[in-house]
Amino acid sequence: MKSSHKNEKEPEIITNKNQMRKWSRAMRSQGKTIGLVPTMGYLHEGHISLIKEAHKLTNLIVVSIYLNPGQFSPTEDLSTYPSDFDGDIQRLMAVPGGVDVVFHPYNLYDYGNSSVGGDSEVEKKGAVSCVEERGLGHETWVRVERLEKGMCGKSRPVFFRGVATVVTKLFNIVEPDVAVFGKKDYQQWRIIQRMVRDLDFSIEVIGSDIVRENDGLAMSxxxxxxxxxxxxxxxxxxxxxxxxxxxxxxxxxxxxxxxxxxxxxxxxxxxxxxxxxxxxxxxxxxxxxxxxxxxxxxxxxxxxxxxxxxxxxxx
Amino acid sequence: MKSSHKNEKEPEIITNKNQMRKWSRAMRSQGKTIGLVPTMGYLHEGHISLIKEAHKLTNLIVVSIYLNPGQFSPTEDLSTYPSDFDGDIQRLMAVPGGVDVVFHPYNLYDYGNSSVGGDSEVEKKGAVSCVEERGLGHETWVRVERLEKGMCGKSRPVFFRGVATVVTKLFNIVEPDVAVFGKKDYQQWRIIQRMVRDLDFSIEVIGSDIVRENDGLAMSxxxxxxxxxxxxxxxxxxxxxxxxxxxxxxxxxxxxxxxxxxxxxxxxxxxxxxxxxxxxxxxxxxxxxxxxxxxxxxxxxxxxxxxxxxxxxxx
CATH class of the missing domain: 3.30.1300.10 (Pantoate-beta-alanine ligase, C-terminal domain)
Structure with a gap:
């Protein structure tokens, strides 16, 4: 997927929360609107379609790439979740209009005084559980209590709690005007919509249609x-x-x-x-x-x- | 407590969420900083001390007056909680430097299609539970899972969930730089601090010392x-x-x-x-x-x- 078109825009890569917020506030003070596309990386055409959707609505695009440990239970596939950061950047450069910022934090959770903590440790995928029993680690969770119960919530009990929480964090860090989610994760999309309404986020949540492979398989x-x-x-x-x-x-x-x-x-x-x-x-x-x-x-x-x-x- | 000093500042009273946010954003775009003092009204010297604390830190002060049904269980004292809005405004006008805005919404919860809904209904204190079993009513709650468990959390099981949730809403509506809480509600103060850290709110949370009556009783x-x-x-x-x-x-x-x-x-x-x-x-x-x-x-x-x-x- 390497290419070198002259009109490709290289995104600014920001890994630090405060820097990310500073960028957003600087842009907003110039009257710019910001669209956020939250992802866990390993981008495919489905993600690209979300970015194209965001381009219709805002001046600037932030794509977050963060494999969120908070939404995986210990028995799930956090450790084998595919990643290809360099490939992702290439794919983003090929999107018409490009993206302005890739927000790519190493870790978004505070592990307090626990032994899990530290960015380097957290980078080792699979070793991470951000749910601590005691101490000063992360303990705040956003729950959309009815919508999170059924379907994926049944077989993945911590999933939507983790999603709603990390999206809240991303909203508070990036402070976007619009956020685009894929309708492939239908329950997730509805949960984020409800959360935004219930918690009074000043963010428009857009659901974008499923993108399928030529043979009909939903992209994932x-x-x-x-x-x-x-x-x-x-x-x-x-x-x-x-x-x-x-x-x-x-x-x-x-x-x-x-x-x-x-x-x-x-x-x-x-x-x-x-x-x-x-x-x-x-x-x-x-x-x-x-x-x-x-x-x-x-x-x-x-x-x-x-x-x-x-x-x-x-x- | 009526008085008519020439230098008293009359606060702007805002009841609408969007208007509140618009005011905050306009002020921020002028480089002003905003301090929020969340209250449930019936203001006393303890509240006034929070406002004085906020005055030290920010250019502008918003005091919210909102009796939050979400933090009362049906058996608790929502219906008898004292209120005196006109008296509150008088007290706020007497604070040196005054306050800029009183945010006084009738209702902050979306009741969806349920029979509870409607602002007028919600104003009838005591009739309100914002916890719906079904339908499209409010269902998103912020929980600070360890800190909310002990002490007041034991005898008031929905209390801190309601507090963390309404404070999240107020933070998203008012978008302050600083929020001041009383240390009299010690557990509440610590919960809000933790929540702000865990959810990446860009807000400094200040705990202000207990104010006591002359005989030592903590003001409440x-x-x-x-x-x-x-x-x-x-x-x-x-x-x-x-x-x-x-x-x-x-x-x-x-x-x-x-x-x-x-x-x-x-x-x-x-x-x-x-x-x-x-x-x-x-x-x-x-x-x-x-x-x-x-x-x-x-x-x-x-x-x-x-x-x-x-x-x-x-x-």
Whole structure:
């Protein structure tokens, strides 16, 4: 992905919180608006589409690249989460209009007097848990209590707490006017929207449409871990969602029937369902019959890779 | 408390969130710094001392007056909490230097589609619980998980969640540079400090010393509910704290002995102890022996009034 077009803009890389805030405040005092695209790195076309969305809305773009330990439980894949910082910068330089700042902190948590602490230690991925039992380490968490409960919240109990908290931190550090999130992480997007409303952040939260590979697989940094065979099986997710959507639009409004269709198709392809739910687009509460806008949400395992995807149905 | 000195400054009263933020941003763009003093109204000399403290640090002062339903449980005294808005404004006008803005919102919570909602409804104190079981009402809470557990957190389980959440909201609306809290609410002060650190608010949190009546009773809006007799009994709190402090400074470092002294004195005066603890000033963990800076914290009932008080011991 290396390239050297003359019009490529090299982003300023900022690793320090205070420097980041200083930059934002300087820009705001010049009347500039700032868009934030929070990421965990290993950027793909899905991320790029978020940046393009932000470009429509603000003068300046900050992309944060931070693999947030606070949203992984000890048994999850923090240690194997893919990363490629240099490649990410190349990809960002290729985006039309570029990005102004990459905010890339080593660590955003205060570990107090605990033995985990220190930036160098924290950089060793996998060794980190920012949840301390005692002492002066990080202990403040933002919880969106209803929306965080279902779907991904069931199988990943600390996930949304970690997401809402790190996004709060990023909001307070970057102080953007707009933040763009992918609708692929539908529940996350709704949680951040609700959090922004409930905590009175002066930030517009934008949900950006899912970007898919040519074969229909929703783009995800985790796709890189799929074997060729698993990847082929994983297409059952998008296929089953499309079929269910088609059926719903043709008049099948019974959620149970639609869910069964989806589950059967993914199971037959060799996937292991974590959840397949048809929920209200705002409350994320399961519906029995589709009478208003809903979203079909799926999480399924293919080998050791857990994938999520969803499709909105606006009938 | 009416007065009409020529040099009194009338504060601007702002009730709308967006207007409040607009004011702050306009001031900041002029290079002014803003101090916030969050209150629930019924202002007394303790509050005034917080404003004086803020005056030392910032160009402009915002006092928020908002009786936060989110920090009261249904069984607590939201409905009888005293208020006197006109008197509060008079008191603020008498403060040297005055205050610039009184932020006095009717309601800071979004009740979604629930039946509780609506500003007018919310104004009826006592009818309000902002914790909804379902629907689109407020559901985001900030929790400082370790510090919120002990002392007042034990007998008031939703209290600090409500405090941390409303303070987050006020911080996001007012966007101050400095916020001043009273050390009378010691646990609250430490929780806000920790929250600001953990969530990367760019706000300096100041703890201001307890202000006492001439007879030693810590100033509190709730003191007005004490009968003459109860008030006399309540002096046992400050008296016992002072004695325990004196004993500690003379070499009594056993927390158990000191606690017993305090408990006995308050019990004998007719108070009912909620808690009497000797804790580390930062972690708020109970200590058995005083070896480093601690604080004696007390909550006790006199009749139907629950009072809190504390004293730092720096040995």
């Amino acid at each position: 940094s985790r796709n890189v871990h799929l074997s060729t065979e698993e990847r082929k099986k994983a297409l059952s997710i998008n296929r089953s969602l499309s079929r269910a959507k088609f059926a719903a639009e043709k008049g099948q409004v019974n959620s149970g029937e639609l869910r069964n269709m989806i589950i059967q198709e993914i199971n037959e392809a060799g996937g292991r369902i974590d959840y397949a739910e048809i929920v209200d687009q705002e409350t994320l509460e399961a519906v029995e019959e589709i009478k208003s806008p809903v979203v079909f949400c799926i999480a399924a395992w293919f080998g050791k890779v857990r994938l999520i995807d969803n499709m909105e149905i606006n009938i | 809006s709730r003191n007005v509910h004490l009968s003459t007799e109860e008030r006399k009994k309540a002096l046992s709190i400050n008296r016992s704290l002072s004695r325990a402090k004196f004993a500690a400074e003379k070499g009594q470092v056993n927390s158990g002995e000191l606690r017993n002294m305090i408990i006995q004195e308050i019990n004998e005066a007719g108070g009912r102890i909620d808690y009497a603890e000797i804790v580390d000033q930062e972690t708020l963990e109970a200590v058995e022996e005083i070896k480093s800076p601690v604080v004696f914290c007390i909550a006790a009932w006199f009749g139907k009034v629950r009072l809190i008080d504390n004293m730092e011991i720096n040995i």
